[in-house]
Amino acid sequence: MTEATQANLLDGTAVAAEIRSEVAAGVAALTAAGGRAPGLAAVLVGDDPASRRYVGSKAKACEEVGMLSRVLTLPADLSQADLEATVDDLNADPAIDGILVQLPLPKQLDEDAILHRIDPGKDVDGFHPENVGHLWLDLPGFVPATPAGVMELLRRTGVELEGKHAVVVGRSHIVGKPMAALLLAENATVTVCHSRTRDLAAVCRRADVLVAAVGRAGMIGAEHVAPGAVVVDVGINVLTEREDVERFFAGDEKKLGAFERRGSVLIGDVDFHAAAANAAAITPVPGGVGPLTIAMLLVNTLTAGRRRQGLEIASAGEPGA
Numbered sequence: 001m002t003e004a005t006q007a008n009l010l011d012g013t014a015v016a017a018e019i020r021s022e023v024a025a026g027v028a029a030l031t032a033a034g035g036r037a038p039g040l041a042a043v044l045v046g047d048d049p050a051s052r053r054y055v056g057s058k059a060k061a062c063e064e065v066g067m068l069s070r071v072l073t074l075p076a077d078l079s080q081a082d083l084e085a086t087v088d089d090l091n092a093d094p095a096i097d098g099i100l101v102q103l104p105l106p107k108q109l110d111e112d113a114i115l116h117r118i119d120p121g122k123d124v125d126g127f128h129p130e131n132v133g134h135l136w137l138d139l140p141g142f143v144p145a146t147p148a149g150v151m152e153l154l155r156r157t158g159v160e161l162e163g164k165h166a167v168v169v170g171r172s173h174i175v176g177k178p179m180a181a182l183l184l185a186e187n188a189t190v191t192v193c194h195s196r197t198r199d200l201a202a203v204c205r206r207a208d209v210l211v212a213a214v215g216r217a218g219m220i221g222a223e224h225v226a227p228g229a230v231v232v233d234v235g236i237n238v239l240t241e242r243e244d245v246e247r248f249f250a251g252d253e254k255k256l257g258a259f260e261r262r263g264s265v266l267i268g269d270v271d272f273h274a275a276a277a278n279a280a281a282i283t284p285v286p287g288g289v290g291p292l293t294i295a296m297l298l299v300n301t302l303t304a305g306r307r308r309q310g311l312e313i314a315s316a317g318e319p320g321a
Protein backbone atom coordinates (compact mmCIF):
# COMPACT_ATOMS: atom_id res chain seq x y z
CA MET A 1 0.00 0.00 0.00
CA THR A 2 1.04 3.64 -0.50
CA GLU A 3 1.74 6.27 2.14
CA ALA A 4 -2.00 6.89 2.28
CA THR A 5 -2.85 4.90 5.35
CA GLN A 6 -1.51 7.50 7.79
CA ALA A 7 -5.18 8.24 8.32
CA ASN A 8 -7.10 6.22 10.90
CA LEU A 9 -9.54 3.81 9.36
CA LEU A 10 -13.14 4.18 10.55
CA ASP A 11 -14.13 0.53 10.74
CA GLY A 12 -17.79 0.25 9.74
CA THR A 13 -17.77 -3.53 9.86
CA ALA A 14 -16.84 -3.54 13.55
CA VAL A 15 -19.34 -0.83 14.47
CA ALA A 16 -22.09 -2.59 12.50
CA ALA A 17 -21.36 -5.87 14.31
CA GLU A 18 -21.67 -4.05 17.64
CA ILE A 19 -25.03 -2.56 16.63
CA ARG A 20 -26.32 -5.88 15.31
CA SER A 21 -25.56 -7.61 18.58
CA GLU A 22 -27.35 -4.81 20.46
CA VAL A 23 -30.37 -5.28 18.20
CA ALA A 24 -30.31 -9.05 18.83
CA ALA A 25 -30.31 -8.32 22.58
CA GLY A 26 -33.17 -5.86 22.06
CA VAL A 27 -35.24 -8.46 20.20
CA ALA A 28 -34.58 -11.00 22.96
CA ALA A 29 -35.62 -8.46 25.61
CA LEU A 30 -38.79 -7.66 23.68
CA THR A 31 -39.86 -11.28 23.43
CA ALA A 32 -38.85 -11.90 27.06
CA ALA A 33 -41.17 -9.04 28.02
CA GLY A 34 -44.04 -10.86 26.32
CA GLY A 35 -43.79 -9.08 22.97
CA ARG A 36 -43.48 -10.57 19.54
CA ALA A 37 -40.28 -10.47 17.45
CA PRO A 38 -40.44 -7.54 15.00
CA GLY A 39 -41.16 -8.41 11.37
CA LEU A 40 -39.68 -6.82 8.25
CA ALA A 41 -41.21 -7.23 4.80
CA ALA A 42 -39.03 -6.46 1.80
CA VAL A 43 -40.73 -5.95 -1.54
CA LEU A 44 -38.63 -6.71 -4.59
CA VAL A 45 -40.11 -5.95 -8.00
CA GLY A 46 -38.32 -7.57 -10.94
CA ASP A 47 -35.07 -9.50 -10.90
CA ASP A 48 -32.28 -6.93 -10.94
CA PRO A 49 -29.32 -8.90 -9.52
CA ALA A 50 -27.99 -6.06 -7.33
CA SER A 51 -31.44 -5.42 -5.84
CA ARG A 52 -31.91 -9.14 -5.25
CA ARG A 53 -28.56 -9.24 -3.45
CA TYR A 54 -29.42 -6.24 -1.25
CA VAL A 55 -32.80 -7.69 -0.32
CA GLY A 56 -31.21 -11.07 0.40
CA SER A 57 -28.65 -9.51 2.77
CA LYS A 58 -31.33 -7.53 4.56
CA ALA A 59 -33.50 -10.63 5.04
CA LYS A 60 -30.55 -12.66 6.31
CA ALA A 61 -29.50 -9.90 8.73
CA CYS A 62 -33.06 -9.80 10.08
CA GLU A 63 -33.11 -13.52 10.74
CA GLU A 64 -29.69 -13.38 12.43
CA VAL A 65 -31.00 -10.96 15.07
CA GLY A 66 -34.15 -13.02 15.66
CA MET A 67 -36.60 -10.94 13.64
CA LEU A 68 -39.20 -12.23 11.24
CA SER A 69 -38.30 -11.58 7.63
CA ARG A 70 -40.58 -11.82 4.64
CA VAL A 71 -39.43 -11.22 1.07
CA LEU A 72 -42.09 -10.61 -1.58
CA THR A 73 -40.71 -11.07 -5.07
CA LEU A 74 -43.05 -9.62 -7.67
CA PRO A 75 -42.88 -9.65 -11.49
CA ALA A 76 -41.11 -6.80 -13.32
CA ASP A 77 -44.28 -5.95 -15.30
CA LEU A 78 -46.35 -5.45 -12.14
CA SER A 79 -48.99 -2.71 -12.33
CA GLN A 80 -49.14 0.31 -10.04
CA ALA A 81 -52.49 -0.90 -8.67
CA ASP A 82 -51.08 -4.32 -7.80
CA LEU A 83 -48.04 -2.87 -6.03
CA GLU A 84 -50.27 -0.46 -4.13
CA ALA A 85 -52.48 -3.39 -3.09
CA THR A 86 -49.38 -5.24 -1.83
CA VAL A 87 -48.35 -2.22 0.25
CA ASP A 88 -51.90 -1.92 1.62
CA ASP A 89 -51.84 -5.59 2.68
CA LEU A 90 -48.52 -5.13 4.46
CA ASN A 91 -49.76 -1.93 6.13
CA ALA A 92 -52.65 -3.98 7.52
CA ASP A 93 -50.60 -7.05 8.50
CA PRO A 94 -50.15 -7.15 12.30
CA ALA A 95 -47.00 -9.33 12.10
CA ILE A 96 -45.19 -6.78 9.94
CA ASP A 97 -43.57 -3.78 11.65
CA GLY A 98 -41.31 -2.57 8.87
CA ILE A 99 -41.89 -2.35 5.13
CA LEU A 100 -39.22 -1.62 2.60
CA VAL A 101 -39.68 -1.37 -1.11
CA GLN A 102 -36.36 -1.98 -2.82
CA LEU A 103 -35.43 0.84 -5.21
CA PRO A 104 -35.17 1.48 -8.07
CA LEU A 105 -38.59 0.30 -9.24
CA PRO A 106 -39.28 -0.59 -12.88
CA LYS A 107 -40.11 2.45 -15.00
CA GLN A 108 -43.88 1.92 -15.24
CA LEU A 109 -44.21 2.33 -11.47
CA ASP A 110 -44.55 5.65 -9.66
CA GLU A 111 -41.91 5.41 -6.93
CA ASP A 112 -43.10 8.41 -4.91
CA ALA A 113 -46.72 7.24 -4.90
CA ILE A 114 -45.60 3.85 -3.55
CA LEU A 115 -43.28 5.23 -0.89
CA HIS A 116 -45.95 7.68 0.25
CA ARG A 117 -48.46 4.85 0.60
CA ILE A 118 -46.41 3.00 3.23
CA ASP A 119 -47.77 3.46 6.76
CA PRO A 120 -45.34 6.04 8.29
CA GLY A 121 -45.21 3.87 11.44
CA LYS A 122 -43.82 1.00 9.33
CA ASP A 123 -41.64 3.16 7.08
CA VAL A 124 -38.29 1.82 8.31
CA ASP A 125 -36.50 3.34 5.29
CA GLY A 126 -37.61 6.79 6.48
CA PHE A 127 -38.63 7.98 3.01
CA HIS A 128 -42.27 8.90 3.76
CA PRO A 129 -42.84 12.69 3.84
CA GLU A 130 -44.12 12.42 7.41
CA ASN A 131 -40.83 10.92 8.56
CA VAL A 132 -38.84 13.41 6.48
CA GLY A 133 -40.75 16.23 8.18
CA HIS A 134 -40.19 14.72 11.61
CA LEU A 135 -36.46 14.53 10.96
CA TRP A 136 -36.23 18.24 10.14
CA LEU A 137 -38.49 19.12 13.09
CA ASP A 138 -36.40 17.04 15.55
CA LEU A 139 -39.41 14.83 16.25
CA PRO A 140 -39.24 11.04 16.69
CA GLY A 141 -39.65 9.10 13.46
CA PHE A 142 -37.61 6.95 11.14
CA VAL A 143 -34.32 8.22 9.73
CA PRO A 144 -32.96 6.77 6.47
CA ALA A 145 -30.53 4.00 7.36
CA THR A 146 -27.44 5.16 5.47
CA PRO A 147 -27.11 8.66 6.98
CA ALA A 148 -28.21 7.27 10.37
CA GLY A 149 -25.36 4.76 10.01
CA VAL A 150 -22.86 7.51 9.26
CA MET A 151 -23.91 9.28 12.46
CA GLU A 152 -23.48 6.09 14.53
CA LEU A 153 -20.07 5.51 12.99
CA LEU A 154 -18.96 9.05 13.87
CA ARG A 155 -20.42 8.82 17.38
CA ARG A 156 -18.92 5.44 18.19
CA THR A 157 -15.50 6.30 16.83
CA GLY A 158 -15.42 9.52 18.87
CA VAL A 159 -15.62 12.10 16.07
CA GLU A 160 -16.78 15.40 17.60
CA LEU A 161 -19.32 17.36 15.57
CA GLU A 162 -20.33 20.30 17.72
CA GLY A 163 -19.17 23.56 16.13
CA LYS A 164 -17.36 21.69 13.35
CA HIS A 165 -17.82 22.48 9.68
CA ALA A 166 -19.40 19.48 7.95
CA VAL A 167 -19.58 19.47 4.15
CA VAL A 168 -21.93 16.99 2.47
CA VAL A 169 -21.42 16.40 -1.25
CA GLY A 170 -24.76 15.21 -2.66
CA ARG A 171 -28.33 16.28 -1.94
CA SER A 172 -30.38 13.14 -2.62
CA HIS A 173 -33.46 12.39 -0.53
CA ILE A 174 -31.87 9.10 0.52
CA VAL A 175 -28.46 10.30 1.66
CA GLY A 176 -27.41 13.95 1.23
CA LYS A 177 -30.42 15.80 2.62
CA PRO A 178 -31.07 13.59 5.69
CA MET A 179 -27.31 13.59 6.31
CA ALA A 180 -27.35 17.38 6.46
CA ALA A 181 -30.32 17.35 8.87
CA LEU A 182 -28.59 14.90 11.21
CA LEU A 183 -25.30 16.78 11.23
CA LEU A 184 -27.16 20.02 11.93
CA ALA A 185 -29.01 18.37 14.81
CA GLU A 186 -25.59 17.57 16.32
CA ASN A 187 -24.64 21.25 16.10
CA ALA A 188 -22.27 21.01 13.16
CA THR A 189 -22.24 23.92 10.72
CA VAL A 190 -23.38 22.28 7.53
CA THR A 191 -22.73 23.03 3.86
CA VAL A 192 -24.47 20.93 1.21
CA CYS A 193 -22.85 20.69 -2.23
CA HIS A 194 -24.26 19.37 -5.50
CA SER A 195 -23.62 19.30 -9.22
CA ARG A 196 -23.98 23.08 -9.58
CA THR A 197 -21.65 23.97 -6.71
CA ARG A 198 -18.86 26.25 -7.88
CA ASP A 199 -15.29 25.32 -6.98
CA LEU A 200 -16.27 22.16 -5.15
CA ALA A 201 -12.69 21.42 -4.06
CA ALA A 202 -12.36 24.80 -2.31
CA VAL A 203 -15.68 24.29 -0.47
CA CYS A 204 -14.70 20.75 0.54
CA ARG A 205 -11.31 21.90 1.81
CA ARG A 206 -13.12 23.98 4.43
CA ALA A 207 -14.60 20.82 5.94
CA ASP A 208 -13.62 19.35 9.28
CA VAL A 209 -15.91 16.46 8.35
CA LEU A 210 -16.46 15.68 4.67
CA VAL A 211 -19.23 13.28 3.59
CA ALA A 212 -19.21 12.15 -0.04
CA ALA A 213 -22.50 10.80 -1.46
CA VAL A 214 -22.16 11.55 -5.14
CA GLY A 215 -22.23 8.29 -7.08
CA ARG A 216 -19.01 9.06 -9.00
CA ALA A 217 -16.07 6.72 -8.62
CA GLY A 218 -13.14 8.30 -6.79
CA MET A 219 -14.26 11.87 -7.51
CA ILE A 220 -13.14 13.28 -4.17
CA GLY A 221 -9.34 13.52 -4.20
CA ALA A 222 -6.49 15.05 -2.20
CA GLU A 223 -7.44 18.55 -3.40
CA HIS A 224 -10.83 18.22 -1.64
CA VAL A 225 -9.45 17.22 1.76
CA ALA A 226 -7.91 19.61 4.29
CA PRO A 227 -5.13 18.24 6.48
CA GLY A 228 -6.72 16.57 9.51
CA ALA A 229 -10.24 16.27 8.09
CA VAL A 230 -12.48 13.26 8.70
CA VAL A 231 -13.66 11.76 5.41
CA VAL A 232 -16.78 9.60 5.15
CA ASP A 233 -17.31 7.85 1.83
CA VAL A 234 -20.90 6.76 1.22
CA GLY A 235 -20.36 5.90 -2.44
CA ILE A 236 -20.46 2.39 -3.84
CA ASN A 237 -19.22 2.12 -7.43
CA VAL A 238 -17.76 -0.73 -9.45
CA LEU A 239 -14.54 -0.40 -11.47
CA THR A 240 -14.22 -2.85 -14.33
CA GLU A 241 -11.45 -1.18 -16.39
CA ARG A 242 -7.88 -2.15 -15.52
CA GLU A 243 -6.69 1.36 -16.35
CA ASP A 244 -9.02 2.85 -13.70
CA VAL A 245 -8.08 0.26 -11.10
CA GLU A 246 -4.37 0.93 -11.67
CA ARG A 247 -4.91 4.70 -11.50
CA PHE A 248 -6.80 4.64 -8.18
CA PHE A 249 -5.03 1.71 -6.53
CA ALA A 250 -1.41 1.87 -7.73
CA GLY A 251 0.70 -0.07 -5.23
CA ASP A 252 -2.35 -1.47 -3.41
CA GLU A 253 -1.68 -5.19 -3.80
CA LYS A 254 -4.93 -6.20 -2.12
CA LYS A 255 -7.15 -4.30 -4.57
CA LEU A 256 -5.06 -5.18 -7.60
CA GLY A 257 -5.16 -8.84 -6.59
CA ALA A 258 -8.94 -8.70 -6.13
CA PHE A 259 -9.28 -7.20 -9.61
CA GLU A 260 -7.16 -10.00 -11.10
CA ARG A 261 -9.39 -12.60 -9.47
CA ARG A 262 -12.82 -11.05 -10.03
CA GLY A 263 -12.48 -8.66 -12.96
CA SER A 264 -13.95 -5.80 -10.94
CA VAL A 265 -13.42 -3.99 -7.63
CA LEU A 266 -15.51 -1.68 -5.51
CA ILE A 267 -14.58 1.95 -5.09
CA GLY A 268 -16.32 4.73 -3.22
CA ASP A 269 -16.84 8.33 -4.28
CA VAL A 270 -13.47 9.10 -2.69
CA ASP A 271 -10.07 8.37 -4.19
CA PHE A 272 -9.10 6.57 -0.99
CA HIS A 273 -5.31 6.69 -1.17
CA ALA A 274 -5.16 10.32 -2.31
CA ALA A 275 -7.64 11.48 0.34
CA ALA A 276 -6.14 9.35 3.13
CA ALA A 277 -2.80 11.10 2.67
CA ASN A 278 -4.42 14.32 4.02
CA ALA A 279 -7.20 12.99 6.23
CA ALA A 280 -6.98 12.26 9.96
CA ALA A 281 -9.57 9.50 9.58
CA ILE A 282 -11.37 7.92 6.65
CA THR A 283 -13.87 5.16 5.89
CA PRO A 284 -12.78 2.35 3.57
CA VAL A 285 -14.94 0.95 0.74
CA PRO A 286 -16.00 -1.75 1.30
CA GLY A 287 -16.16 -1.99 5.10
CA GLY A 288 -17.05 1.62 5.90
CA VAL A 289 -20.56 3.00 5.60
CA GLY A 290 -22.01 -0.01 3.71
CA PRO A 291 -22.34 -2.43 6.67
CA LEU A 292 -23.99 0.28 8.76
CA THR A 293 -26.90 0.69 6.38
CA ILE A 294 -28.24 -2.78 7.13
CA ALA A 295 -27.45 -2.46 10.83
CA MET A 296 -29.49 0.73 11.05
CA LEU A 297 -32.35 -0.81 9.11
CA LEU A 298 -32.48 -3.45 11.86
CA VAL A 299 -32.45 -0.71 14.50
CA ASN A 300 -35.38 0.99 12.76
CA THR A 301 -37.30 -2.29 12.52
CA LEU A 302 -36.75 -3.00 16.21
CA THR A 303 -37.93 0.51 17.05
CA ALA A 304 -41.02 0.02 14.87
CA GLY A 305 -41.76 -3.32 16.54
CA ARG A 306 -41.45 -1.82 20.00
CA ARG A 307 -43.57 1.21 19.21
CA ARG A 308 -46.29 -0.79 17.55
CA GLN A 309 -46.51 -3.08 20.58
CA GLY A 310 -46.26 -0.25 23.09
CA LEU A 311 -43.12 -1.80 24.56
CA GLU A 312 -40.43 0.89 24.30
CA ILE A 313 -37.68 -0.72 26.33
CA ALA A 314 -34.51 0.51 24.60
CA SER A 315 -31.40 0.22 26.73
CA ALA A 316 -28.95 3.09 27.22
CA GLY A 317 -26.31 3.45 24.52
CA GLU A 318 -28.41 1.74 21.89
CA PRO A 319 -28.97 3.76 18.73
CA GLY A 320 -32.35 5.46 18.88
CA ALA A 321 -32.52 5.01 22.66
Ligand code: NDP
Nearest residue numbers: 146170171172175194195213214215234235236289290293
Ligand atom coordinates in the same frame (compact mmCIF):
# COMPACT_ATOMS: atom_id res chain seq x y z
P1 NDP B 1 -27.96 10.33 -6.31
O1 NDP B 1 -27.53 10.06 -7.70
O2 NDP B 1 -29.41 10.30 -5.95
O3 NDP B 1 -27.40 11.75 -5.87
C1 NDP B 1 -26.11 12.15 -6.18
C2 NDP B 1 -25.87 13.56 -5.70
O4 NDP B 1 -24.54 13.92 -6.06
C3 NDP B 1 -26.81 14.58 -6.35
O5 NDP B 1 -27.29 15.47 -5.37
C4 NDP B 1 -25.92 15.28 -7.37
O6 NDP B 1 -26.21 16.65 -7.54
C5 NDP B 1 -24.55 15.16 -6.72
N1 NDP B 1 -23.51 15.22 -7.75
C6 NDP B 1 -23.42 14.47 -8.88
N2 NDP B 1 -22.33 14.82 -9.59
C7 NDP B 1 -21.71 15.79 -8.88
C8 NDP B 1 -20.55 16.56 -9.08
N3 NDP B 1 -19.78 16.38 -10.17
N4 NDP B 1 -20.21 17.47 -8.16
C9 NDP B 1 -20.97 17.65 -7.05
N5 NDP B 1 -22.09 16.96 -6.80
C10 NDP B 1 -22.47 16.04 -7.70
O7 NDP B 1 -27.13 9.32 -5.40
P2 NDP B 1 -27.41 8.76 -3.91
O8 NDP B 1 -27.42 9.87 -2.93
O9 NDP B 1 -28.54 7.80 -3.93
O10 NDP B 1 -26.10 7.88 -3.71
C11 NDP B 1 -24.82 8.47 -3.66
C12 NDP B 1 -23.78 7.38 -3.57
O11 NDP B 1 -23.98 6.65 -2.37
C13 NDP B 1 -23.84 6.33 -4.69
O12 NDP B 1 -22.51 5.91 -4.97
C14 NDP B 1 -24.62 5.20 -4.09
O13 NDP B 1 -24.28 3.95 -4.66
C15 NDP B 1 -24.15 5.26 -2.66
N6 NDP B 1 -25.10 4.72 -1.68
C16 NDP B 1 -24.57 3.89 -0.75
C17 NDP B 1 -25.35 3.37 0.23
C18 NDP B 1 -24.71 2.52 1.27
O14 NDP B 1 -25.37 1.68 1.84
N7 NDP B 1 -23.44 2.72 1.58
C19 NDP B 1 -26.80 3.60 0.28
C20 NDP B 1 -27.26 4.60 -0.69
C21 NDP B 1 -26.40 5.09 -1.65
P3 NDP B 1 -27.60 17.21 -8.19
O15 NDP B 1 -28.62 17.07 -7.10
O16 NDP B 1 -27.29 18.62 -8.53
O17 NDP B 1 -27.88 16.33 -9.37
